[in-house]
Amino acid sequence: xxxxxxxxxxxxxxxxxxxxxxxxxxxxxxxxxxxxxxxxxxxxxxxxxxxxxxxxxxxxxxxxxxxxxxxxxxxxxxxxxxxxxxxxxxxxxxxxxxxxxxxxxxxxxxxxxxxxxxxxxxxxxxxxxxxxxxxxxxxxxxxxxxxxxxxxxxxxxxxxxxxxxxxxxxxxxxxxxxxxxxxxxxxxxxxxxxxxxxxxxxxxxxxxxxxxxxxxxxxxxxxxxxxxxxxxxxxxxxxxxxxxxxxxxxxxxxxxxxxxxxxxxxxxxxxxxxxxxxxxxxxxxxxxxxxxxxxxxxxxxxxxxxxxxxxxxxxxxxxxxxxxxxxxxxxxxxxxxxxxxxxxxxxxxxxxxxxxxxx
Amino acid sequence: xxxxxxxxxxxxxxxxxxxxxxxxxxxxxxxxxxxxxxxxxxxxxxxxxxxxxxxxxxxxxxxxxxxxxxxxxxxxxxxxxxxxxxxxxxxxxxxxxxxxxxxxxxxxxxxxxxxxxxxxxxxxxxxxxxxxxxxxxxxxxxxxxxxxxxxxxxxxxxxxxxxxxxxxxxxxxxxxxxxxxxxxxxxxxxxxxxxxxxxxxxxxxxxxxxxxxxxxxxxxxxxxxxxxxxxxxxxxxxxxxxxxxxxxxxxxxxxxxxxxxxxxxxxxxx
Ligand SMILES: Nc1ncnc2c1ncn2[C@@H]1O[C@H](COP(=O)(O)OP(=O)(O)OP(=O)(O)O)[C@@H](O)[C@H]1O
Ligand SMILES: [Mg+2]
Numbered sequence: 001x002x003x004x005x006x007x008x009x010x011x012x013x014x015x016x017x018x019x020x021x022x023x024x025x026x027x028x029x030x031x032x033x034x035x036x037x038x039x040x041x042x043x044x045x046x047x048x049x050x051x052x053x054x055x056x057x058x059x060x061x062x063x064x065x066x067x068x069x070x071x072x073x074x075x076x077x078x079x080x081x082x083x084x085x086x087x088x089x090x091x092x093x094x095x096x097x098x099x100x101x102x103x104x105x106x107x108x109x110x111x112x113x114x115x116x117x118x119x120x121x122x123x124x125x126x127x128x129x130x131x132x133x134x135x136x137x138x139x140x141x142x143x144x145x146x147x148x149x150x151x152x153x154x155x156x157x158x159x160x161x162x163x164x165x166x167x168x169x170x171x172x173x174x175x176x177x178x179x180x181x182x183x184x185x186x187x188x189x190x191x192x193x194x195x196x197x198x199x200x201x202x203x204x205x206x207x208x209x210x211x212x213x214x215x216x217x218x219x220x221x222x223x224x225x226x227x228x229x230x231x232x233x234x235x236x237x238x239x240x241x242x243x244x245x246x247x248x249x250x251x252x253x254x255x256x257x258x259x260x261x262x263x264x265x266x267x268x269x270x271x272x273x274x275x276x277x278x279x280x281x282x283x284x285x286x287x288x289x290x291x292x293x294x295x296x297x298x299x300x301x302x303x304x305x306x307x308x309x310x311x312x313x314x315x316x317x318x319x320x321x322x323x324x325x326x327x328x329x330x331x332x333x334x335x336x337x338x339x340x341x342x343x344x345x346x347x348x349x350x351x352x353x354x355x356x357x358x359x
Numbered sequence: 360x361x362x363x364x365x366x367x368x369x370x371x372x373x374x375x376x377x378x379x380x381x382x383x384x385x386x387x388x389x390x391x392x393x394x395x396x397x398x399x400x401x402x403x404x405x406x407x408x409x410x411x412x413x414x415x416x417x418x419x420x421x422x423x424x425x426x427x428x429x430x431x432x433x434x435x436x437x438x439x440x441x442x443x444x445x446x447x448x449x450x451x452x453x454x455x456x457x458x459x460x461x462x463x464x465x466x467x468x469x470x471x472x473x474x475x476x477x478x479x480x481x482x483x484x485x486x487x488x489x490x491x492x493x494x495x496x497x498x499x500x501x502x503x504x505x506x507x508x509x510x511x512x513x514x515x516x517x518x519x520x521x522x523x524x525x526x527x528x529x530x531x532x533x534x535x536x537x538x539x540x541x542x543x544x545x546x547x548x549x550x551x552x553x554x555x556x557x558x559x560x561x562x563x564x565x566x567x568x569x570x571x572x573x574x575x576x577x578x579x580x581x582x583x584x585x586x587x588x589x590x591x592x593x594x595x596x597x598x599x600x601x602x603x604x605x606x607x608x609x610x611x612x613x614x615x616x617x618x619x620x621x622x623x624x625x626x627x628x629x
Contacts, residue, residue, distance in 0.1 A: 012501075013504045013508075014501055017500060199490045202489065202491060202492035202493075203489055203492075205492065206492055206500060207479060207489060207500075208489050210468070210476050211476070211479055213468050213472070214468075214476050214479075216465075216467065217464075217465035217466050217467050218465055218466070220427070221459065221463040221464070222465075223446070223447040224425060224447045224448075224450070224451055224456070225451060225476045225477060225543070226451035226452050226479055226480035228448050235486075283467065
């Protein structure tokens with residue numbers, strides 16, 4: 001009844017091209033942002049911040065990254081976790097070598113290292129597609145995982161083989177390391193997520209996004225529109241890996257606080273990110289968040305939510321059930337609704353727009 | 360309306376001069392000879408039909424012209440420059456646009472976005488501006504959107520502007536594909552069976568658009584079409600292929616009266 005565009009006339013193309021052309025959507029977005037910045041950090045328990053919000057925010061950046069590559073450009077990658085690891089180690093090395101530079105800058109810059117590695121492993125994408133490309137990126141994943149364990153320089157020769165996140169501050173307030181408060185970490189993650197989502201949605205709605213989608217939908221015709229396939233694909237790999245890299249740095253520095261990247265950034269995480277893209281909705285920014293939220297929240301809900309309402313379940317069982325649900329849902333959505341939860345959300349909005357008189 | 364800006368790669372070519380010259384082109388796929396020693400030219404401003412029975416090599420000819428295939432023998436001269444191996448994106452930037460026999464639209468994108476891809480080559484703002492989508496990048500986007508809206512008005516597809524093209528009926532998809540090619544403001548427009556699978560009314564619309572494009576914007580058109588009535592009405596000159604060879608070339612009246620053409624279409628054994 002209240003969700004519709006009646007009376008909102010667009011008088012110029014700039015308004016019509018806006019990412020959220022309907023006013024109610026813009027208000028909704030503003031409310032969500034206000035809620036996320038002003039309410040969540042103060043009312044949410046530390047447990048929720050730590051087990052849901054932080055991994056959700058950090059991973060959603062990687063899911064957006066893979067969505068750019070898979071959802072918008074049509075190239076499948078199983079190397080996302082590897083690229084996240086590159087970001088995490090780059091950030092670790094940078095901040096130990098140049099501790100005086102603010103960590104936030106290094107988190108951002110570590111994305112460029114991941115981008116360079118991503119472009120390198122993206123080179124085969126000009127020649128191979130689909131399943132074969134997935135296998136090639138799988139090789140990247142295993143190579144990177146190997147490097148994380150075998151090159152002790154990366155973790156500063158720590159006997160434990162793990163990254164130990166040092167204390168870093170912003171205006172005197174600790175933001176990484178054991179003494180940083182969860183609220184601060186949450187707000188920092190949130191700023192990264194909001195900024196990077198804004199950049200990504202600008203990209204996909206403009207010239208570059210259209211050339212990515214053209215390559216995805218029909219590469220022969222894309223070439224005929226003047227798109228250089230190699231450039232478009234490598235740019236998608238670069239941007240996608242950049243996002244994964246930043247996500248990895250956030251994941252280790254703000255969520256885990258220390259990690260053995262060889263185990264954290266394993267193939268399992270690559271698959272989870274791919275499933276998040278499929279479940280959330282390939283080729284949709286909102287879908288990236290729905291997918292990331294789903295894969296992060298589901299294990300917690302099963303592990304802690306079910307016992308809370310009296311259903312006894314062990315952690316190990318919950319873990320297995322999570323994989324079963326995610327697997328089944330992925331297959332179901334691939335067959336029935338390839339555009340994932342985002343499409344279902346869109347259909348609901350469409351229904352709401354004409355409600356209560358659907359005809 | 361749309362203004363055709365001559366590309367600066369070579370001297371501007373006046374109406375009536377040779378825009379594209381195909382000389383002794385042969386194309387083989389393994390043992391199959393798709394095109395054998397075919398020569399013809401396309402003059403600036405004309406509608407040049409390429410006709411022939413199924414498998415005659417018409418589509419292959421277009422594929423040679425825009426760089427999908429490289430002929431093993433012969434040359435193609437475009438705007439006075441003899442081309443070496445041209446890639447499709449190079450053909451595009453030299454002013455050649457095309458539609459496909461089986462619609463090759465970007466299925467997941469809206470009509471508007473599909474036609475906007477026709478402007479890609481003319482959009483110059485770099486990566487950082489694209490990230491910000493603000494200032495010069497937004498101004499550029501709006502300027503090109505205006506051109507695209509003129510194409511949309513011209514083809515009378517305002518109502519489906521925001522519809523994903525995968526959901527459109529076939530006839531409209533063909534029209535959107537023409538729009539995408541027109542948005543590039545090409546000098547040479549290659550149309551591969553633009554009316555296949557259309558009903559009479561849609562065909563009439565399409566004929567009207569093709570004639571308007573040719574007459575209003577002066578765009579040179581190479582047209583593959585099976586409907587003889589359409590070919591005779593629209594084209595200035597016709598080249599006829601059969602089994603990869605050229606069997607006739609001339610004005611519609613001359614070609615229509617040619618005994619070899621009549622035989623080819625009636626399927627007389629040689
Ligand atoms: N990529 C290819 N590989 C192998 N053979 C091909 C290829 N493309 C075309 N051919 C062959 O070349 C010949 C000419 O095909 P082409 O598609 O150019 O014919 P056409 O005149 O466009 O026919 P139609 O009217 O059916 O569209 C056919 O024998 C076809 O089988
Ligand atoms: Mg053909």
